[in-house]
Amino acid sequence: MKRKLEDIFKRLYSVFGAQHWWPADSSFEVIVGAILTQNTNWLNVQKAINNLKKEEVLSPQKLYKLKFSKLAKLIKPAGYYNIKAKRLNEFLKFFFRDYQASIKKLALVKTDKLRKELLLVNGIGPETADSILLYALNKPVFVIDAYTKRIFSRHGFLKEEINYAAAQNLFSRHLKKEVKLFNEYHALLVRLAKDFCLKTKPRCPACPLGNKKFYC
DNA sequence: GACCAGGCACATC
DNA sequence: GATGTGCATGGT
Numbered sequence: 001m002k003r004k005l006e007d008i009f010k011r012l013y014s015v016f017g018a019q020h021w022w023p024a025d026s027s028f029e030v031i032v033g034a035i036l037t038q039n040t041n042w043l044n045v046q047k048a049i050n051n052l053k054k055e056e057v058l059s060p061q062k063l064y065k066l067k068f069s070k071l072a073k074l075i076k077p078a079g080y081y082n083i084k085a086k087r088l089n090e091f092l093k094f095f096f097r098d099y100q101a102s103i104k105k106l107a108l109v110k111t112d113k114l115r116k117e118l119l120l121v122n123g124i125g126p127e128t129a130d131s132i133l134l135y136a137l138n139k140p141v142f143v144i145d146a147y148t149k150r151i152f153s154r155h156g157f158l159k160e161e162i163n164y165a166a167a168q169n170l171f172s173r174h175l176k177k178e179v180k181l182f183n184e185y186h187a188l189l190v191r192l193a194k195d196f197c198l199k200t201k202p203r204c205p206a207c208p209l210g211n212k213k214f215y216c
Numbered sequence: 217g218a219c220c221a222g223g224c225a226c227a228t229c
Numbered sequence: 230g231a232t233g234t235g236c237a238t239g240g241t
Binding site: 040081 | 235236237238239240
């Protein structure tokens, strides 16, 4: 399995190259993006983030001071805007209360401890927590998402109904715990799903993983 | 007009 | 503890 997972990574990397994730100007922007992108197309998230930038409120202080209705309006393109405005505020409440809105202080916390704390924030689930740990704080945590599960289950490496922790465990167990590797691997899977699988339904004639019979 | 998108919490059984 | 449902916009 170790060999297979490494081989898949090499193939993806040779086809697509480095993905340069996460596309953002700051760690805080990564966190905001991680919450906004929940079940949402990234293009829509970018629009919401651009709105925040234009209004010059993309900092913990300014975002926290913003009226709820104003925040909701600005992030509207990302969908679920009422829920997401609440989730951003829930994170900010935690961020100010426990870490004085300091990314540096956040990054000093032991990964397992911080992950548990993030999961206690209403609106932050496993994928969002892990995206924050990996892409905002450079912790070696493998991010699982719907694409990852779908691709690897259709290729027979894991069961479709596998839960988050078990899927994550598979990668954590067999791969070197390196930030760079985990960063690229997840990003490459997203790239594969977007650029091949979803565009070539129901078949994938040029599948980089050699699967030509069905799409992932 | 249907279907999908880099989830999550909550209700109900 | 499994399963269902609401949340909502914009692109294809």
